[in-house]
Amino acid sequence: MITDITIGQYFPGKSFIHRLDPRIKIILTIVYIVILFINQGVFGFVLSIGLLAVMYLIAGIPIRMILKSLKPVIPLIIFTSVLNIFFIGGTVIWQWGIITISWEGIRLAVFMSIRILALIAGSSLLTYTTSPIALTDAIERLLKPLKYVKFPVHELAMMMTIALRFIPTLLEETDKIMSAQKARGADLESGGLIRRAKALIPILIPLFISAIRRAEELALAMECRCYRGGEGRTRMKQLHLGGRDAVAVGVMAACLAGVILMNLFLPTVL
Amino acid sequence: MPVIKTEHLTHLYSVGTPFEKAAIQDVNLEISQGEFVGVIGHTGSGKSTLIQHFNGLLKPTAGKIFLDGKDIWENKSEIRAVRFHVGLVFQYPEYQLFEETVYKDISFGPKNMGLKEDEIDARVREAAALVGLKPEVLEKSPFELSGGQKRRVAIAGVIAMEPKVLILDEPTAGLDPRGRDMILGEIQQYHQEKKNTILLVSHSMEDIAKYATKVLVMNQAQVYAYDTVEAVFSRVEELRALGLGVPQITRVFYQLKQDGMNIETNVYSVKRAKQLILEKLGKGGDAQ
Numbered sequence A: 001m002i003t004d005i006t007i008g009q010y011f012p013g014k015s016f017i018h019r020l021d022p023r024i025k026i027i028l029t030i031v032y033i034v035i036l037f038i039n040q041g042v043f044g045f046v047l048s049i050g051l052l053a054v055m056y057l058i059a060g061i062p063i064r065m066i067l068k069s070l071k072p073v074i075p076l077i078i079f080t081s082v083l084n085i086f087f088i089g090g091t092v093i094w095q096w097g098i099i100t101i102s103w104e105g106i107r108l109a110v111f112m113s114i115r116i117l118a119l120i121a122g123s124s125l126l127t128y129t130t131s132p133i134a135l136t137d138a139i140e141r142l143l144k145p146l147k148y149v150k151f152p153v154h155e156l157a158m159m160m161t162i163a164l165r166f167i168p169t170l171l172e173e174t175d176k177i178m179s180a181q182k183a184r185g186a187d188l189e190s191g192g193l194i195r196r197a198k199a200l201i202p203i204l205i206p207l208f209i210s211a212i213r214r215a216e217e218l219a220l221a222m223e224c225r226c227y228r229g230g231e232g233r234t235r236m237k238q239l240h241l242g243g244r245d246a247v248a249v250g251v252m253a254a255c256l257a258g259v260i261l262m263n264l265f266l267p268t269v270l
Numbered sequence B: 001m002p003v004i005k006t007e008h009l010t011h012l013y014s015v016g017t018p019f020e021k022a023a024i025q026d027v028n029l030e031i032s033q034g035e036f037v038g039v040i041g042h043t044g045s046g047k048s049t050l051i052q053h054f055n056g057l058l059k060p061t062a063g064k065i066f067l068d069g070k071d072i073w074e075n076k077s078e079i080r081a082v083r084f085h086v087g088l089v090f091q092y093p094e095y096q097l098f099e100e101t102v103y104k105d106i107s108f109g110p111k112n113m114g115l116k117e118d119e120i121d122a123r124v125r126e127a128a129a130l131v132g133l134k135p136e137v138l139e140k141s142p143f144e145l146s147g148g149q150k151r152r153v154a155i156a157g158v159i160a161m162e163p164k165v166l167i168l169d170e171p172t173a174g175l176d177p178r179g180r181d182m183i184l185g186e187i188q189q190y191h192q193e194k195k196n197t198i199l200l201v202s203h204s205m206e207d208i209a210k211y212a213t214k215v216l217v218m219n220q221a222q223v224y225a226y227d228t229v230e231a232v233f234s235r236v237e238e239l240r241a242l243g244l245g246v247p248q249i250t251r252v253f254y255q256l257k258q259d260g261m262n263i264e265t266n267v268y269s270v271k272r273a274k275q276l277i278l279e280k281l282g283k284g285g286d287a288q
């Protein structure tokens, strides 16, 4: 069933990681990605992936969730690996006709795969442990300085919040409309591309109409509650930085420093 | 032979997640041809889930469904044909309209059946007339109609497939009392003309008592009772315990009896009530 798709993939909990300030979590996720990419050696990967594993353990996210988030990137990994292995020049270790495989190519393929996997797993940890609402809230705060260049930060965050709120509703609606049209004999599964595209019309039109109707109702409801943009708006949930956040920043800083030091002093290993 | 029969029908939602839940559990039913079945039960008792099994929209987790004695899931590729025999009108069906004109929308089902043009035309006009849509409405856009009219169009869209079994999931939800009576009256008329089987999900005990011949009571994912209207509504206390109740007029007579009056309690319509009261008052001869 279509509603089984998890969106936002938030995995509720009360762990140390869950309770970090979402702003800090976003920043630390970015720092973590930077760490993955500046790292040049094996030990750096051991350190950064070890850290990620520990964070997953603390957050209490089951392994199957991690695997689920990694599954969609497997084709990407295979694709980049193939490119790297066959097209990066260097010390040739195998040759057959025009196909050559170099030591540098293999090394880069392995490193890139590890980077991509760790990147996805790392950013998934953010969405697993932060509710979509907290996430948009934090993004709004972090982007606040852009207001001075007239960037509509609040509007953007509100749009994201509303979109997140309505994704499950619209999925449910799609499900209902599909069932209703199937009950009238709509055939969604067979036929060529054009026939299939045509078969979507009885689903898309009611869906758009309902989305527009919902948007109108929501706009009206918001106006009835005196919503008039972000100016002077206060918040129910205030975000506060705490000792927990300091610890997290410290750990990530140590990891960054460790990777930089390893790059400087252990660059030749592999 | 029953037109619809289920054997140990069970449906679980969200299998394999922490939200796994049995929406219907071990349902065994036999519905005879020509019956007008009222389906009642609390929100969440599994009514909608159950009826979506009858036309193969939902696949049972366990158990079987037979249409005219044939297991509908025996041959998966024929499941579309089942949907033409068992017509299902969803709750708020007006949200499924999509065509430019009412005519085209009603003809969507018959077209999918692969009927000929003139047959489709005849069916569309007949279905529209049955639900009380005037011929000039057929050329209008469905989106410019009123809520009640839209719903008629949606119902006509299913009736035009001339299903053996017509299932309606709360067809009157959100309509005004007049619109409600009219639509139900039209459905009853359709039932009497075509002699087909009807399942009507409703929260109104009055409507059920007025139109149905049998009542199916769902409770906590199971069939609590399936019997004639009289047999079901005579179980006043049990229905009350389920939080469902009986028609208002039945409640009045039940209370009169409790208060010591020597009176029958199997009264389900105001007409019958009037007759009985007049008899009691010794004016039986005048009652009509």
Ligand SMILES: Nc1ncnc2c1ncn2[C@@H]1O[C@H](COP(=O)(O)OP(=O)(O)O)[C@@H](O)[C@H]1O
Pocket: A001, A003, B013, B014, B021, B022, B023, B041, B042, B043, B044, B045, B046, B047, B048, B049, B050
């Ligand atoms: N698509 C779905 N996914 C998960 N659970 C569902 C779904 N549809 C219904 N349910 C659950 O199944 C139970 C029965 O629902 P339903 O058949 O709609 O009952 P009713 O029509 O009697 O109100 C409810 O507890 C409901 O929450």
Ligand SMILES: [Mg+2]
Pocket: B047, B048, B049, B091, B169
């Ligand atoms: Mg329902």
